[in-house]
Structures are given as C-alpha cells and as structure tokens.
Amino acid sequence: MSVLGELRRLRAGRAGRAAPRRRETAIGYLFLTPWLLGVVVITAVPMLASLYLAFTDYDLIRPPEWVGLDNVVAMLNDARLANSLRVTFTYVLVSVPLLLAFALLVAVLLDRKLRGLSFYRSIFYLPSLLGSSVAIAILWRQMFGRDGLINQVLAWFGVQGPSWISNPDTALGTIILLHVWTFGTPMLIFLAGLRQIPVMYYEAAQVDGASAFQRFTRITLPLLSPIIFFNLVLQIIGAFQSFTQAYVVSGGSGGPADSTMFYTMYLYQRGFAQLDMGYASALAWVLVLIIGAFTAVNFIASRFWVFYDD
Template sequence: MSVIAELRRARGRKSNTTVKRENKVAYLFLVPWLLGFFGLSVIPMVSSLYLSFTDYSLIKPPTWIGLENFQHMLGDARLTNSLRVTFTYVMFSVPLQLTFALLIAMLLDRGMRGLAFYRSVFYLPSLLGSSVAIAILWRQIFGTSGLVNQFLALFNLTGPGWVSSPDTALGTIVILHVWTFGAPMIIFLAGLRQIPAMYYEAAQVDGANAFQRFIKITLPLLSPIIFFNLVLQLIGSFQSFTQAFIVSGGTGGPADSTMFYTMYLYMKGFAQLHMGYASAMAWVLALIIGAFTALNFIASKWWVFYDD
C-alpha cells in the first residue's frame, strides 16, 4: 500500500509541476495583450481623468484647477449646440439604419439565388463608410454640382448645395450612416435564420397574414438581436467623427450644423490646445454613452423576449 501511495504522491507532484509550467506559458502569451491593455487603455484613461481637472495646453505642464473645466462646460454655448446636433443625429440615424438593415435582411432571408454575393455587396459599405475616401465622395455627391443635383436637373429642378446648407447638411451625414447598414444587416440575417419555420407555418394555417406574422413572431423572437444592434449602433453613433469632419471640411459648418460633440472635442484639444477641457468633455461623453446604454438595458425588460 505504501508503494501505491508513493506513486500517487509522485503523480500529484508531477501534475502540479505540469500545471505550473502551463500557467507560465499562458501568462507569457498574455504579456502582449496585457501590455496593450494597460499601455493603450488603462493608463490613457487614468491620465485623461487626471487631465480633466487641469489646465493643460500640450506645451506647458498641466496645472490643477479642480472642477473649473466642468463648470465652464455649463456655459459653453457651442458645446450645447454640439450636443443638440449629436442627439439629433443619433435620434434619426440609428432607427433609420436598423429599420433599413432589417428590411434588407428579411429580403435576403427569402433564399434568393446568389445570396452570398448580395450579402457581401451589402456589407461592403460598412467597411468603407467610416473611411476618409467615402466621406470625400459623399461630399462630392451632395455638392452644388454633385450627382444628386445633376439628377434633379434632368427634371428641370434646381437642387441646393446639400452640404453647404444648414438645413440639409446634417441630413446628408444621416443618409451616409444609414447607407452603412451592412454590419447590423448580417446580424439580423443570422437571427432570422434561427427562427423555426414551423412558427410561421402554424400562424399561416391559423389565417395570419404577413404583417401579423411579422408583428407576432418575427419581432418578438428577433428582439434580443434588435437590442444588441441598438446598443452597438447607439454607442458608435455618439462617437461618430470622420464623416462630419470631412463633409464639413473640418469646420463643423455650415453654421455649426454638423458640429458633432466629438468634432468640438477634437477642435478644443488639438486645434485650440485646451487638452484639459477636451479631457473633461471626453469623460462627459463617456457618461452620456453609459447612461443611454444603462437605460437601454433597463427598458429591455419590457420589450426584449428571451425564449427560455
């Protein structure tokens, strides 16, 4: 018996040694990720939190001023306008994009020929929509002599300068955001493929029409996917920058009609060198996004259906 016990103890010691060696290897592979996590995320976040309580111009060392940056934000009329523009953009662009993405996903879910090709084509704008090249192209399309006005001229109609008018400039950026519907569309399509066909067959036997099947079956069973897309697109829309920056020529014009919060933050930090104030703005934006995300999670209890 003593020999067997000794063998078991030896096996246990060998097992512990193997586990420790494997743990060391695992930690070694984690080192690049940990360096990136702390070097590119944690340390910059902590630094920006400190800078938000300072007067910092990137040239001189930061000077502690407490809550003055946040107090100044309360009386900043241009910041208030940037919040109004951003909220308007989010309020219109997110629902329109998700609605359009769901409609296209439902069309593709019918099993048409060449589905893989259409799926790739529709997804392509999501890869290009935030690029500088597409934003420049969009500015040309909606310019005074752009493609839109050239098309209207065929019917003897004179279109305005869509990107140079305060009434329509923001709308062109909303359309650009809606055009990049590919990513949520792919997610919707995957969700639609998971809904059992027998539900639709049973409803059809009971006399339910297409609209009733959509309201009573598709939307409830797809609600977790809708919620997921809503949260992702909401967060992304609040952080939109490139499109408005390029379309407006980096000014937020005309008349600050495309002055997104992120663009004003950029101008304060890198154009006017008020990095302390820009850091405070960044943390306010983080709180706004966090608040809207939390509200979505709270409200999801009443409209998101999880099939247990």
C-alpha cells in the same frame, strides 16, 4: 498501508497533476502578454492620464496646472458645447433607428432563399467597409454639393437643388444618410439571427391563418429581439463616436453655422486646434458618461421588450 502513507500518496498525486496545469496556465499568460501590454499601455494608462488632465489647465506646451472643477463649470456656460450636444443627440436618435430599420428590412428580403445570396450579401456589406473612410466622405461631399450628382438628377425633373452640405437645414441630414448607407454590419447580424428562427413556427402560424404582417410582428420581432438589442447598443455607441464623416463633409469646421458640429469634432477642436487639452479631456469623460448612461438605460429597458427563447 498506513493512513499517513495513503495521505502522502494522494498529496503527491495531486501535486503531480497540478504541475502540468500550472505550466499550461503560465503558457496561456505568456501568449496573452502582448494583448495585456496593449491594454495597459494603449488603453488603461492614457485613460488614467486623461482623467487627471480633465482637472487641469493644459495646453500641450506648459506642464499641466491643477484647476479642480473649473473645466466642469466652464462646460455649463459653453454655448458651442450645448449646440454640439444637440447636434449629436439629433444624429444618434434619428440615424440609429433608421439604420436598424433599413438593415432589418434588407435582411428579411435576403432571407427569402434568393439566388446569388452570397453576392448580394457582399454588395450590401461593402458600404460598411467603406462608409467610415475619408474617400467615401469626400465622395459624399461631392454628391451633395451644388453641382453634385444629386442636383444633376433633380435637374432632369426641372428642380433646382441647393448645396445640401452648405445649408444649415440639410447639412446634418446628408451625414445621417451617409450613416444609414453603412447598414451592412447590422444587416448581416440580423440575417444570421433570422436563420436561427425555426421554420416550423412560421408554418404553424400560417396554418392558423396568420398574415405575413402578423407572422413578422408575433414571431420574427420577438425572437429577433436579442439581436435587435445587440445591434442597438453597438450602433448607439458607434454613433456617439462618429467623427470622420462630419469632419470631411463639413471641411473640418462643423459648419455651416455649426449645424454639423458633432461632440467629437468639438472635442477635437478644443484639444488640438485651440490646444486646450485639459478641457478636451473633461469633454472626453463626459462623453464616456453619456454613452454609459445610454447603455445602462438600454439594458434596463431591455427587460420589457427583449425575449429569450429558452
């Protein structure tokens, strides 16, 4: 057989093998079409539209009017915006560490081969399913009201409790407690991570005389650090986007005295209550930058405290 004939045969074989691959690729993209359309229509297009509106004066009634950086300049002199940032940062920096610490504690306790482990996991996960719902937020508002369950319990001990949600000093704390109460999702992730740590590490450390605290700090935490990092990033992003709990507990006002005025709630008020959608769009993109900055800092800092078991 000539060299040219051999080359033709090889090319024909490759073309024959490539045809089924192209068909498989086309079928794959066909099944991905609904998701791709959703990403473009529901996510990408609205994001680009909001980026344009961030540089306009738009009240949802008249056409948008280009104003350049006027919305950014207005932010620098917005006292309520500064307060919402303070409230949101306080909420994130307090609630996220508390939630992760509590979730890890419960996961460690559940990792002790308890009977009925599936039942306990379901019970502890239930608040995560309900915690972001309007019904639970309403229940929370009733519990921490002046005549709510918390004050009724305190009354048994002769303590006259205040209306926790109506006091600027305690209103934010009640929402932080509500967030910590929804610890189920990170708890399950921690529990899955704990199950992946080889038991022989603990046995060897115990033989060497390591205490329970030393085994936890020298074995559990380092080997669990990738899971801690994963939960930390997710919880920070979620905490910055919190809205429902604060909106319902405060009655949509962000009160008392703007003590629960989260950034997302202020964005909602400017966009849908005051019909200042241009300014609200600018606020939304600032929130994207804030979340992106926190995420980037976490990834940079993870080099110093996250350890991967090769």
